[in-house]
Amino acid sequence: MTYNGPLPSVTEETEGFFEAARNGVFALHRCAHCRTWYWPASACRECPNEPFLANMRWEQASGRGTLYSVVIPRRTFHPAFPAPFVYALVKLDEGPLMPCGVDVPPEQAKVGLPVEAYMVKLSEDYTVPRFRALST
Amino acid sequence: MARHHLSGRYSICGLGVTPVGRVTGNSLLWNEVEAARLAIEDAGLERKDIGAALQALSDPGGGMRMRHDDAFPRVLGLPVKIYCENVGRGGEYAAMAIVTAMQLIELGVANYVVVSGARDDWSRSRAIKKRGERGTGMAARLGRWGHFYGSTTAAVFHALIASRHIELYGTTSEQLGRIAVAQREWACLNPQATMYGAPITIEDYMNSPMVAEPYRLLDMCQQSDGGIAFVVTTTERAKDLKRPPIKIMGIGFGEHMDHLLQTGDHLTSLAVDTAREQAFSQADIKLDDVDVAQLYDCFTGEVLFQIEGYGWCKKGEGGAFLDAGHLGPGGDVPINTGGGLLSGFHMGNLTCFAEGVQQLRGEGGARQVKDAEIALVTGHGGEILSGQMCSIHSSLILGR
Ligand SMILES: [Zn+2]
Numbered sequence: 001m002t003y004n005g006p007l008p009s010v011t012e013e014t015e016g017f018f019e020a021a022r023n024g025v026f027a028l029h030r031c032a033h034c035r036t037w038y039w040p041a042s043a044c045r046e047c048p049n050e051p052f053l054a055n056m057r058w059e060q061a062s063g064r065g066t067l068y069s070v071v072i073p074r075r076t077f078h079p080a081f082p083a084p085f086v087y088a089l090v091k092l093d094e095g096p097l098m099p100c101g102v103d104v105p106p107e108q109a110k111v112g113l114p115v116e117a118y119m120v121k122l123s124e125d126y127t128v129p130r131f132r133a134l135s136t
Numbered sequence: 137m138a139r140h141h142l143s144g145r146y147s148i149c150g151l152g153v154t155p156v157g158r159v160t161g162n163s164l165l166w167n168e169v170e171a172a173r174l175a176i177e178d179a180g181l182e183r184k185d186i187g188a189a190l191q192a193l194s195d196p197g198g199g200m201r202m203r204h205d206d207a208f209p210r211v212l213g214l215p216v217k218i219y220c221e222n223v224g225r226g227g228e229y230a231a232m233a234i235v236t237a238m239q240l241i242e243l244g245v246a247n248y249v250v251v252s253g254a255r256d257d258w259s260r261s262r263a264i265k266k267r268g269e270r271g272t273g274m275a276a277r278l279g280r281w282g283h284f285y286g287s288t289t290a291a292v293f294h295a296l297i298a299s300r301h302i303e304l305y306g307t308t309s310e311q312l313g314r315i316a317v318a319q320r321e322w323a324c325l326n327p328q329a330t331m332y333g334a335p336i337t338i339e340d341y342m343n344s345p346m347v348a349e350p351y352r353l354l355d356m357c358q359q360s361d362g363g364i365a366f367v368v369t370t371t372e373r374a375k376d377l378k379r380p381p382i383k384i385m386g387i388g389f390g391e392h393m394d395h396l397l398q399t400g401d402h403l404t405s406l407a408v409d410t411a412r413e414q415a416f417s418q419a420d421i422k423l424d425d426v427d428v429a430q431l432y433d434c435f436t437g438e439v440l441f442q443i444e445g446y447g448w449c450k451k452g453e454g455g456a457f458l459d460a461g462h463l464g465p466g467g468d469v470p471i472n473t474g475g476g477l478l479s480g481f482h483m484g485n486l487t488c489f490a491e492g493v494q495q496l497r498g499e500g501g502a503r504q505v506k507d508a509e510i511a512l513v514t515g516h517g518g519e520i521l522s523g524q525m526c527s528i529h530s531s532l533i534l535g536r
Contacts, residue, residue, distance in 0.1 A: 005284055008281070069297070099282055
C-alpha cells in the first residue's frame with residue numbers, strides 16, 4: 001500500500017539521520033571525544049564543541065531500546081494512520097529517548113517492552129525508522 | 137525578604153474580551169482589532185494614548201501563521217512607535233508580552249501598551265473544509281518529527297507525558313477526570329464559557345471516548361474563536377484611570393529543553409520551579425497567599441503537573457489530592473475559576489490571564505471567589521515532545 005501521510009522535514013542538521021535511514025542504518029548523533037550518544041542532533045553536553053558541532057557525527061547505533069511511555073490513539077486523525085495504533089517514547093539502549101511509531105498490537109505495548117528499529121520506506125526519497133518487538 | 141523594586145510598579149489598566157468560543161465569522165485580525173478596541177475603551181483611554189502595540193501569538197501549536205499583510209494597530213489607527221508580532225511561544229503570551237510592555241514603558245518608548253491576541257480554530261476548520269488551505273496556510277507544520285508516525289495532533293504527543301505520570305505514580309483516569317469535572321462546574325457559573333449550561337459528572341467523564349489513550353475526549357481543551365486584549369501602564373498612571381489597577385507583582389519563567397530527550401527527567405513536570413521561585417520572590421508571597429490560580433490547561437495532565445509543581449501537594453501525590461476534591465466551586469484551592477481552556481475557551485494563556493484580572497476586579501459574578509487579592513496566572517508551551525520542543529512555563533502574579 002502506498003503511504004500517503006506527511007513526509008519528514010529534512011534540514012541540514014537532520015540530513016545525516018535520514019541519509020543513514022535510507023541506507024538501512026539506524027544512526028544517532030555521537031560525540032567524537034567522549035563518545036556520548038545524542039538524539040536528535042545535539043551539541044555534546046560534556047565536551048567543548050567545535051565550530052558547527054564538527055565533533056558530532058551520525059554513527060550507527062544498536063537500534064534497540066524499551067518502551068518508556070505509550071500512547072494509543074483510538075481515533076483516526078489522518079487517513080494514513082488508522083486507529084488504533086501505537087506511538088511511544090522509546091528509551092534507546094544508548095540513552096536518549098525517541099518518540100516513534102511502534103508496530104506492536106496495542107495490548108502488547110507496555111512500558112519496558114524490548115523493541116528494535118527497522119526501516120520503512122515512505123516514498124522514493126524518504127525512509128524512516130519504526131520500532132517492533134525485539135525478535136528473540 | 138522584600139519585594140522586587142518593579143513589583144507592583146506596573147498595572148493592567150484595561151481588559152477587552154470579544155465574544156469567544158464557538159463563534160465564527162470574524163477573522164483573526166478582526167478579533168484582534170475588536171479586543172484591542174474594547175481594552176482601550178475599558179481603560180478609559182483614547183487611541184491617541186497608545187504608544188506601543190504587541191500582538192500575542194495567535195496560533196500556538198499549529199506553526200506560525202503566515203500573516204504579515206495587515207496589523208491591528210493599522211486598522212485601529214493607533215499612533216504606535218513600535219508593533220511586534222507573535223509575542224509569545226506555545227500557549228504562553230501574557231507574561232512575555234507584559235515583560236516586553238514593561239520594558240517599553242521603562243525605556244520611555246510608550247506610556248500605554250496594548251497587547252492583543254486572537255484565535256480562529258472554528259472558522260479555520262470550516263474554511264479549510266470549504267476552500268482548502270487557502271488563506272489559512274501555516275509555515276513549517278507538516279513534516280515535524282512525529283507527524284510521519286501519526287502524531288499529527290496535540291492530543292497524541294501530549295498524552296505521552298500523562299502516560300508517564302500514570303506509569304510512575306499510579307495516577308488513574310478517574311483522578312484526571314476530577315479536574316475535568318471541577319472545571320466544568322466552574323464553567324457552569326461562567327456565561328462566557330463554551331460549556332456554560334453543560335454540567336458533567338465523573339461518570340460522564342469515564343464514559344467519554346478515548347481519543348489518545350490515556351486521554352479521553354473530556355481531557356482535552358476547547359477550540360475557540362475570539363480575541364482578548366489588555367493595556368499595560370505604570371500603576372501611578374493607572375490610578376487616574378476608570379478601572380482599579382491590577383498590579384503586576386511578579387513574573388517568572390522556566391524551560392525544560394536542555395536534557396529533555398537525553399535523560400527523561402522532567403517528563404512528568406512542567407518547567408515550574410524557576411518560574412515559581414522568580415515570580416513568588418519578586419512578589420514576596422507564598423503559595424498560601426494565592427487566592428485564585430488560573431493554570432494553563434490544554435489537557436488535564438498539565439493541571440495535575442502544576443498542582444504538584446506549585447506545591448499544593450508533593451510530586452506524585454497529585455492523584456490523591458484530586459480525589460480529595462479541592463478544586464471546584466467552594467473548594468479551598470480555586471483553580472481555573474472560569475472553566476479554563478478545558479471548559480471555558482482557548483485563547484492560550486490569555487484565557488487564564490483574563491480570568492485572573494476579572495477575579496481581582498471582583499467581576500466574577502456567580503463564580504467570584506470572595507476577597508480575591510492575589511491571582512496566579514500561568515502559561516505553558518506544550519509541544520514538549522514534538523519537533524518544536526516548546527517547554528516554556530510562565531508564572532505571573534497579579535494583585536489588587
Ligand atoms: Zn563529548
